[in-house]
Amino acid sequence: MRKLRNELEEKLREIDETYNFTPFYELVGIVYIIPFEDYDAKRAVELAGIKAVMDYEYNRASTEEERSKIKDVSHEFRGYDVESFDRVIEVKSFKTTGVIELTSNEWIVASRFGDYYWLYIVENALENPTITTIRNPVKVFRDVAVREPKIEYRYIIKNWKEFVERI
16 A cells, blocks of 8 residues: 555656646636526535535545545636545536536646546435546547537727726
């Protein structure tokens, strides 16, 4: 176990050095988002799914040290939702079941992390959740995933100087 743990820690250090995962944040604008009609219901399913995964990981851990490494990072936009002691996990939760949708960021991060990246699908998240675990989803779904474009708007302000005060 010690040898495997050392190999894992060495691999994680190598990944960190290779991809330099130091987050950098720059404020580029402020947006007020009006939630869609079923936002609260969808959020409840997401939170229930993350809780189920956190419980699953705590049960999978064999030591307090491993348990201490399990964290919910879903609010940090890292391309995954949970950091565990030996993997990072993207959680997709469903009230019953559904189609898996990964964002571009999640797909890119998954491709970089390889076997260290796991996708946990939580069905029936609100009542009696069932978890399906998928190691390296990019490798598993590479040939069947459909890349679907989403519309993104750019806001162009040509006469911006008329609206700002110069120093």
